[in-house]
Amino acid sequence: MKHFEVLGTGCKKCINTAETIERVARELGQPVEVVKITDPAKIMEYQVMSTPAVALDGKVVHSGSIPDRDTIAGWINP
Template identity: 35%
Template sequence: MLSIKVLGPGCANCRKLEEVAREAVTTLGVEAEISKVTDMQQIVAYDVLKTPGLVINEKLVSSGRIPTPASVAEWIRAAL
């Protein structure tokens, strides 16, 4: 099962990124655990300077923007 983490303080962009990630998982039909990381020390540990950040299987794939569902789906496919 994939591990997907949305990194951010809980702002509107963070919530939007979580929606995009869930949409990509649903579209691909894969099993994934999507969690939110709001603790700034944990976020900084991933070398994220701007939120929101997206981590798939402990690899940072995006930060500081909201990627398209297609981009997220590509990253998920690459992680499988």
């Protein structure tokens, strides 16, 4: 199971990012875990300067915007 962390302050874009990852995973029939990280100190541990950001299995794979469906699908089914 893939473990995603959505890093951000809880803004609308961050919420949409988490929901989009969950929706794409359902469409693909793949189980994923999506955790929202809003603690600024934890976000800084990832050295993220622009949110929303996405970490996959502990590694930042995207930051600064909501990733598109094809990008998310690629993370779920590489």
